[in-house]
Amino acid sequence: MITIYTTPSCSSCRKAKKWLDEHKVPYEEKNLFNHRIDDTDIEMMLNHAENGFDDIISTRSKVFKEQELEVEDMSVSELKSFIINHPSVLKRPIIVDAKRMQVGYNDEEIRVFIPKRLREMIMRENSEEDFTHYDETLSRYFATMTDEIDDEE
Known part of the structure; x- marks a missing residue:
């Protein structure tokens, strides 16, 4: 924490x-x-x-x-x-x-x-020098979190 x-x-x-x-x-x-x-x-x-x-x-x-x-x-x-x-x-x-x-x-x-899972997504989807897709990766990460919460309910 x-x-x-x-x-x-x-x-x-x-x-x-x-x-x-x-x-x-x-x-x-x-x-x-x-x-x-x-x-x-x-x-x-x-x-x-x-x-x-x-x-x-x-x-x-x-x-x-x-x-x-x-x-x-x-x-x-x-x-x-x-x-x-x-x-x-x-x-x-x-x-x-x-x-x-x-x-x-x-x-x-x-x-x-940043949580480990999100860091892994960022590193997988973006090169070391190019973080231009960072916001898109962030959006996908939050969407998967929302989907997982919905699945639990």
């Missing part, structure tokens, strides 16, 4: 959710201001981060600047505690599942969250 960490005023968060909805990719949204994140959330992010906290923390955030903090001077437990108490320091959106993470919204990179 995909988890997306968002805030209401974040336009990139809205774009990511719209993309996931359009591609019928199920996700759980965790609004950083309404859902208190915990150590488990942070660990999940860090497990996928190539550069540790640098990948998920915005040191340009207001609270980070006001407190004149340096990531290098803080222990892991201090950083986790700081994030839990000040979730606005996290970059947004953070999209994570069991295998991968994307920070921010990128139209191309978000495609890693």
Whole structure:
């Protein structure tokens, strides 16, 4: 299951959710201001981060600047505690599942969250360089999903 960490005023968060909805990719949204994140959330992010906290923390955030903090001077437990108490320091959106993470919204990179069956259809029907038939493949994929739901009923 995909988890997306968002805030209401974040336009990139809205774009990511719209993309996931359009591609019928199920996700759980965790609004950083309404859902208190915990150590488990942070660990999940860090497990996928190539550069540790640098990948998920915005040191340009207001609270980070006001407190004149340096990531290098803080222990892991201090950083986790700081994030839990000040979730606005996290970059947004953070999209994570069991295998991968994307920070921010990128139209191309978000495609890693496309369901495996759809990815296989895309690769079978489109060459590596030519994704001109992507929308047609997407339509056929959603049609087969609808047909399967109809058959189950």
